[in-house]
Amino acid sequence: MLTFKPFGLALATTALLHATAYAAPAPQQAARDEGAIWMAMALNKRLSPYALGVEVQGEQVVLTGKVENQQDKDLAQQIAEAVGHQPQVSNQLQIDPALGDQPPSRQALAQQVDDATLTATVRAKLSWNTSTHGSAIKVSTDAGVVTLTGRAKTADAKLLAGTLASNTDGVTVVNNLISLSAADTRTTQAEVAAKTTDESVSDAWITSKVKASFLYDRNLDALTIDVQTREGVVSLGGEVASSEQKTQAVQVVRTLRGVRGVDADLLKVALASAG
Structure with missing residues (x-):
């Protein structure tokens, strides 16, 4: 019998698979299921603030910990049923309305994933746009706060980079620290236009x-x-x-x-x- 402890399971990144038929899991499979179920709940915005436990016991997965309401308890069970290979879920989560009085927070892993996703999204948007494509703009994200550094080709490109970041769903604040030289503002508008004309995009x-x-x-x-x-x-x-x-x-x-x-x-x- 394996007991899953948050952040202590290297197999937590395993793929989330649906079971077609139940067979008593080997210890390795049980560990994978525990990790996969906990990971799915840790990355869920409603469940990530809670300290939840997941343990596979034979033919069932046992959920422990506290949530604020019945809706979150039901959600945790639905995730466990969808992700794990076990035919039964023993939902032992306790409902504690007092949890609703606590300020919202996310577990470190969930926040790291969110920040990495926002960074990748902003970078992609910059690469897709005419004015910002090819610019030496760096993107970093910390708790939803996006910081733009590096150098843009034009003043319009700097402004557009900030707009693209701030309009991205999930971004809370944008620190636009992109630098711009006088030479850039004089010459690169025409260069950007010329480069765009030469590019073949389907x-x-x-x-x-x-x-x-x-x-x-x-x-x-x-x-x-x-x-x-x-x-x-x-x-x-x-x-x-x-x-x-x-x-x-x-x-x-x-x-x-x-x-x-x-x-x-x-x-x-x-x-x-x-x-």
């Missing part, structure tokens, strides 16, 4: 990056916007909640590499409900 690449940019943007709903690209011209359709969102969607597209134009005539603004 329509499929543009479409995928437009959709991803919408998905990462805190102010846009990617699922309601249709995107098509033909010879570098992006056509937007579907519906957004406001004219401001439509304007932002168009602006996001215009900054992407390879985009020659944007047609947003079919992107409609939702009518406010009466009453």
Whole structure:
């Protein structure tokens, strides 16, 4: 019998697998299941503040610890059922409403994953955009606070980098410490434009990056916007909640590499409900 202890299990990064049939797990499999279930709960935004225990005992996985409410208790069980190989879950989590009085916090591992994801997302967005592509901009994230350092090619590129970071879902604060020399401001606007003209970017690449940019943007709903690209011209359709969102969607597209134009005539603004 193995008892899982948070942060003490090297196998916690194992893939999350569904069981098709139950067989008594070997000690190694039990350890993998304990790690996988705990990892899934540690990375869940609702469950990560809690100190939860996971232990595989024969044909069942046992959950221990305290959560604030029944909803979180049920969620932990659903995750254990989905991730583990055991046919039964013994949900021994205790409900303690007093946990709701504590300031919200995340376990270190979950916060590290969130920060790494934000850093990668901002870096990707910078690489997709005309003004920031190829710039020596460095990105780091600590507890949702993104810091931009290095050097941009133009003042517009520095401003755009800050905007791309601040509009990224999950970012709380942006420290834009990007440096800019006088020589950069005089010469690189034309150089960036020339480089963009020479770059060959496929329509499929543009479409995928437009959709991803919408998905990462805190102010846009990617699922309601249709995107098509033909010879570098992006056509937007579907519906957004406001004219401001439509304007932002168009602006996001215009900054992407390879985009020659944007047609947003079919992107409609939702009518406010009466009453």
